[in-house]
Amino acid sequence: xxxxxxxxxxxxxxxxxxxxxxxxxxxxxxxxxxxxxxxxxxxxxxxxxxxxxxxxxxxxxxxxxxxxxxxxxxxxxxxxxxxxxxxxxxxxxxxxxxxxxxxxxxxxxxxxxxxxxxxxxxxxxxxxxxxxxxxxxxxxxxxxxxxxxxxxxxxxxxxxxxxxxxxxxxxxxxxxxxxxxxxxxxxxxxxxxxxxxxxxxxxxxxxxxxxxxxxxxxxxxxxxxxxxxxxxxxxxxxxxxxxxxxxxxxxxxxxxxxxxxxxxxxxxxxxxxxxxxx
Numbered sequence: 001x002x003x004x005x006x007x008x009x010x011x012x013x014x015x016x017x018x019x020x021x022x023x024x025x026x027x028x029x030x031x032x033x034x035x036x037x038x039x040x041x042x043x044x045x046x047x048x049x050x051x052x053x054x055x056x057x058x059x060x061x062x063x064x065x066x067x068x069x070x071x072x073x074x075x076x077x078x079x080x081x082x083x084x085x086x087x088x089x090x091x092x093x094x095x096x097x098x099x100x101x102x103x104x105x106x107x108x109x110x111x112x113x114x115x116x117x118x119x120x121x122x123x124x125x126x127x128x129x130x131x132x133x134x135x136x137x138x139x140x141x142x143x144x145x146x147x148x149x150x151x152x153x154x155x156x157x158x159x160x161x162x163x164x165x166x167x168x169x170x171x172x173x174x175x176x177x178x179x180x181x182x183x184x185x186x187x188x189x190x191x192x193x194x195x196x197x198x199x200x201x202x203x204x205x206x207x208x209x210x211x212x213x214x215x216x217x218x219x220x221x222x223x224x225x226x227x228x229x230x231x232x233x234x235x236x237x238x239x240x241x242x243x244x245x246x247x248x249x250x251x252x253x254x255x256x257x258x259x260x261x262x263x264x265x266x267x268x269x270x271x272x273x274x275x276x277x278x
Contacts, residue, residue: 003045008037009225010232013053017236020057020205021198021244023136023177023256024263028125031171032267035122035276045221047116048212052226055209056233061198064241068199072097089150093199096154100161101203107165108208119169121278122271128172129264133257136181140253143184149192156186160193161200172264175201180253190248198241 004012015033019026030050031041039046062069075090085091108115118124163182167175176197183193270276 003043003221004039004049004225004229006225006228008039009053009229011037012050013056013229013232014236016050016053016229016233017057017060017238018240020054020233020237021061021176021201021241023174023180023253024260025125025129025132025167025172025174025177026054026057027167028129028172028174028263031120031122031125032263032276041120041122044116047120049221049226049229051208051212053209053229053233054205056230057237058202058205058209059234060237060241061202064238065198069202092154093152093157096152096157097161097199097203099154100157100200101207103158103162104164104168104204105207108168111169115168120171122267122276123278124170125172126264126267126271128170129174129260129267132166132170132173132177132181133260133264136177136253136260137257139181139184140190140257144187145184145189147186147188147192149188149195152188152192152196156183156188156196157200159186160196161204164200164204174260175205177256177260190253191245194245194248 012030012033015029016026019029027050034041034046034050041047072090072094075085075088076094079086079088079091079094111119160179160182163178164175166178167173179197179200180190180193183196184190188196267276271278
């Protein structure tokens with residue numbers, strides 16, 4: 001019998017699609033939603049389910065940034081064959097995405113028992129939402145927003161990519177929030193930091209989803225809810241990406257900071273009142 005029903009998969013797909021690329025923590029919102037629907041948040045099949053439906057959101061990124069991805073892939077392929085082309089930014093950037101993904105992959109594999117066990121607690125989610133908000137607020141205030149996407153370097157990619165580990169270990173911190181905040185600290189402008197966050201998230205999240213697929217199917221989640229959740233997250237995530245890029249071009253991250261703190265405080269209250277179980 002499936003741990004997650006079709007109806008629950010639709011709800012979780014919407015939550016995933018809306019929150020995956022907004023700096024508000026998709027994992028945190030998914031765990032809160034699962035708690036409200038009495039789905040065990042620390043169940044291995046449920047943890048795997050949330051990783052798999054992220055693939056739908058990643059597919060939305062692949063489609064939205066298809067031209068950019070093709071450009072980077074062509075530059076990488078041509079650079080492999082032609083030494084002179086290896087000095088171009090697009091060729092270097094393609095390698096940087098690969099390098100910057102390695103730390104989060106290593107930590108994800110090494111810390112898998114912790115990620116699926118003690119760190120899956122809603123107490124961790126609540127605390128991470130609030131702490132991550134402080135980092136985001138400081139980064140937006142202190143960053144000089146003077147560097148564009150063409151000004152990024154290997155150092156930028158490694159630091160931004162490495163910051164994904166915070167969200168991996170502390171659900172609620174937000175992968176997007178951690179990477180965007182790091183980009184801002186490095187003086188990237190908001191749009192450049194956001195786009196870099198998208199590109200660095202593609203291999204990490206795709207790999208996680210494919211890796212967890214066997215556990216989701218073998219742990220009690222039927223194929224139908226997985227498919228429904230993934231498709232819903234794709235559709236909703238595509239709209240969310242388009243909105244976010246327009247928003248960050250003209251606004252600060254203040255709205256996200258306020259929202260995250262409010263959700264974190266509310267979650268602490270619900271846990272303290274035993275409305276939700278950790």
